[in-house]
Amino acid sequence: MEVVETCEKRTLSSVEPSTERSFPSIDEEVVGFVEDAENIMQKLTGGTKDMDVLSIYGMPGLGKTTLAGKVYNNPSIVNRFDVRVWCSVSQTYDRRTLLVEIFKQTTHDKSEIKEDVDVIADMLQKALIGRRYLIVLDDIWEVEAWEDVGLCFPNNEKGSRVIVTTRIEEVAKNLQHRSDPYSLRFLTVEESWELLKKKGYKLPNIVRDCLLSLS
Template sequence: MAAYTAVISLLQTLDQPNISELFHDHSTEMFDSLRATAEYFQDVLENTSNEKIKSLEEDIRVVVSEAEDVVEMKISEIIKEESWTFGILQHHDMLPVVEKMDTTKKQVMEILCHDADQILELTGDSLIGASSMSDPMLSDQLEDDIVQGLDGDLEIIDKRLRGPTSDLDIVTISEFQYRNVLLEALHCISKQRVIENTKDYDKMNDSELADLVQKSLKGPRYLVVVDDIWSRDVWDSISQIFPNRNNGSRVLLTTRETDVAIYANTSSPHKMNLLDLDNSWKLLRDKVFGLEYDHPPELEEIGKKIAEKCQGLPLIISVIAGHLSKTAKTLKSWEYVAKTLNEIIASHPNKCLGVLGLSYHHLPNRLKPCFLSMGNFPEDFQVDTWRLIQLWIAEGFIRAPAGSRKSLEEVAKCYLEDLISRNLIMA
């Protein structure tokens, strides 16, 4: 992220109006070299998921930042008329940073050449190593959460799963390891956590395991839940193991990516609704006091205010309820919780922020600065689209792809729509 930001900053500096007029002869060549290398770094950082490249990101950040410092320093000196020689920026001052940029570029190119099988992932998405629930950061996630107010969603999903169609239906709700998924599927199918012939599985290759899973699913109809899919490539890799026997089998797929949901089943992905205020309060109340106990009447009004601040998100309500369970059941204590709700959420990084962190981790680099910029606005602040787009452009976050005829405004709008489809921004 830091490397990408540095690259964008350098390109923004090089894009300043009339800056090329300060360069002449060899300096013009170096100016063009800096731009070309920076654009190369931008392309690599946006479109490459190679882990070895990540080890060079700090080198990229350092050399790019140094190059920008030199360019800005020389421009400043020229303006102050301290280093003006015949109106030309001396090329020898830029030679060291140009050479460092070239050296780093060669290192990146060597890695990509040696690992050509994993160079580019044009969608900008990376595969994940495990589902969100198996992530160490989320291992303490509440397993017995009481979820109020989702009866309508559950009824819709239930009808889809029990629907009359005989074709295999994919019901979607808006670091993957293929072999692990196959092994887990075999464990689930055999209804055992530990299988006696595990050693036999270890001897099988992925194709043999996939064939075994598919054969095991042939026959009676099945229901398979595939949780937290992040990219189309992941779905493509596992969808082939689900045979369509025209017997009403179902696959329940959950994802945070709208485009993945539509890709898996273009008919009508089900989008989960937020809880309304009544159900938010019921969830909060039941988790704090339990289903069988009444709550103090004097806490209902402030309790509803706390629930409303959670904006209908069950995970946040659960976190706040957990905090309230450990505090005094007094009006003063609950009023303090209402005032410090954001701080409480931030104090549980393995829950709310852990979930958000997964979504942020899988953002393409080009979207990360745009998303982080949203933190500049006050809580619950409504931002006009045109204003947000102009701020992104002014900050240098938006760059049209090479050869594109789209304006910066059009590119920024695409970025915004992308963030919305990833359920990171509420439109």
């Protein structure tokens, strides 16, 4: 079957929102997720040689994007993968825009791409074949968003990985391949206080005292 046939999906929005890489700075603080980061990196570097999808899900504000960004920028991950791609999907997105962004990051092609969406899907799959890739799709809201691009990621038995972050547990479960979805927990009171201190937030004395009394 041709790639363009397997990848053919509708465009969900006539608007073309940005899919530029917007991952957190490597200096951004991640408090309380050291073990989570280690677990995720083990899933990225070990296990099956087949392409696998790791979904990280949890309520907004828990740090899914920040955690994924720290893993994405870890030197051991940077050195392991031939291709690394980061795209923010969000609730409304355009399939063509998303595919173009993934293709440009994969190939470092800065030229204007005028081909239609099916041709771009074919170009993307061919660009990824034979390469160990890590693709992050940040903030997916619907399974259809994965279906619009996921079939363009070849299973090349190179140990390639896709990280998906989502706030919706059902989406995470529907995207499951071999790895179980990863549920991101809430910070403890102690971790929340540590994060606030590192961020340098100025808290009212009564709030500060309440947090200290709980820690």
